[in-house]
Amino acid sequence: MGSSELLIHGQDNRGGGEVEKKSEIPLYTMQALWDGKISLKDFEVVGMDKPIIPHDVFEPDEALPVIDVEALLGADNEARLENMVRMLEAAKTWGFFKIRNHGVSLEVVKKVEANVKKFFALPMEKKLLVKANNFSFGYVGGSPVSWKYKWWLEGLHMKVQDEAIKNIVDLVWSDDEEFSTEFTADLTNYFAIMRDLSRLIVECLTEGLGLPRDTYTKLETPNAICNARVNHYPACPDPSSVFGIPGHTDPQMLSILYQDDVGGLQVLKDGKWIGIRPDDSTFVVNLGDTFQVISNGILHSAAHRVAVNTTRSRYATIYFYGIDNEIPLFIPPQLVTKERPLKYRPFTVNEYREHLVIKQVPMDGVKYLEMEPEIQDAASPSNSSQ
Ligand SMILES: O=C(O)CCC(=O)C(=O)O
Ligand SMILES: [Fe+2]
Secondary structure, three states, X not given: OOOOOOOOOOOOOOOOOOOOOOOOOOOEHHHHHHHOOOOHHHHOOOHHHOOOOOOOOOOOOOOOOEEEHHHHHOOOHHXXXXXXXXXXXXXXXXXXXXXXXXXXXXXXHHHHHHHHXXXXXXXXXXXXXXXXXXXXXXXXXXXXXXXXXXXXXXXXXXXOOHHHHHHHHHHHOOOOHHHHXXXXXXXXXXXXXXXXXXXXXXXXXXXXXXXXXXXXXXXXXOOEOOEEXXXXXXXXXXXXXXXXXXXXXXXXXXXXXXXXXXXXXXXXXXXXXXXXXXXXXXXXEXXXXXXXXXXXXXXXXXXXXXXXXXXXXXXXXXXXXXXXXXXXXXXXXXXXXXXXXXXXXXXXXXXXXXXHHHOOOOOOHHHHHEOOHHHHHHOOHHHOOO
């Protein structure tokens, strides 16, 4: 799931069961494992939910659409439209696609990855110096231990702003100013590129939906949750029962991911889990729940998960593009027709993210935003708004 500033509330009055108190930082799985408070056995997933596809089994080559960013930007209108149409189709069916010719050199990506590896290689005491407050910014050692399915991962969550990144990096590398300055600059540069790519993709998809290109990107206010996270999945002695991160959808508009060559990312397509082959020339893009909902369900936020393995640590760098978290979001009336009645109610991103954490990041989170069936039946373009 994308990281957030979200806090978990003390009382779930929507029947979500036991949750942590707002003021307490939950104990996360990897820290608890390191402390000896939980063991491998506690990570076991049982029955139907068990991992069945190993980390290194992938989709047939070329199954996942690959979109050319240069063409999306280019002067050749025919190539631009061809890529836009294919991207729209992939966003409707897979909810996932790859992008190539994205203009980011592998050197930039690998340098960020190498420096983040240095962070995860630090002793736990050092990482805990920047421990996040409930999935907020800093070190998040997995999922809260209270969750049914525990995550075999540790993450460094970053707010995509110079100061926020600098604060984390400076605290950890207080003894190496040169390194921390360079690392902050690299991360800031990388995330700025990811933000531009995200805007381009969102605007092309919006155009493909028949809407003004800035319909959604203009909602990228200072309150927007655009953040990034680097995940480290340590080698795990029992990959047939333990997930790096179990099936979930991302809450934001979209995510852009670079995965190293280990493999493990799997997407749910037409009821089947499919491994996404790592490859250094592309980024993986997936749509999030916000985009699904404000496109009236035309675009698809696909469930995905990560399998682990016994021998190799895996790293993934992910940028999450979001829009304002407080403004109530509505489906544009142009996307509501007799054949496609209004599917989701207005919501705020903050409200939705709270729901996801209370429910321990489910795969079908968007159901929470569906209209009641009788309201859906009565819906017509004239009673929706934007
Ligand atoms: O590590 C990956 O490949 C995916 C991680 C993910 O899905 C997430 O952090 O939301
Ligand atoms: Fe995700």
